Amino acid sequence: MPEFEHNRRERLEAVIKEITSSKEKATAFLQEAGIMDATGNLAPMYR
Numbered sequence: 809m810p811e812f813e814h815n816r817r818e819r820l821e822a823v824i825k826e827i828t829s830s831k832e833k834a835t836a837f838l839q840e841a842g843i844m845d846a847t848g849n850l851a852p853m854y855r
Contacts (some may be wrong), residue, residue, distance in 0.1 A: 835848065
């Protein structure tokens with residue numbers, strides 16, 4: 809694997825670990841991404 813791809817993968821894994829480290833962080837990410845609304849339900853386009 810080229811050095812660039814290796815570093816990219818490590819950064820991606822670090823971000824995933826951070827986002828999934830707590831329910832609050834995961835919820836905030838899903839809301840920011842537009843997947844979940846403010847009440848915790850799926851956004852209309854994902855229903």
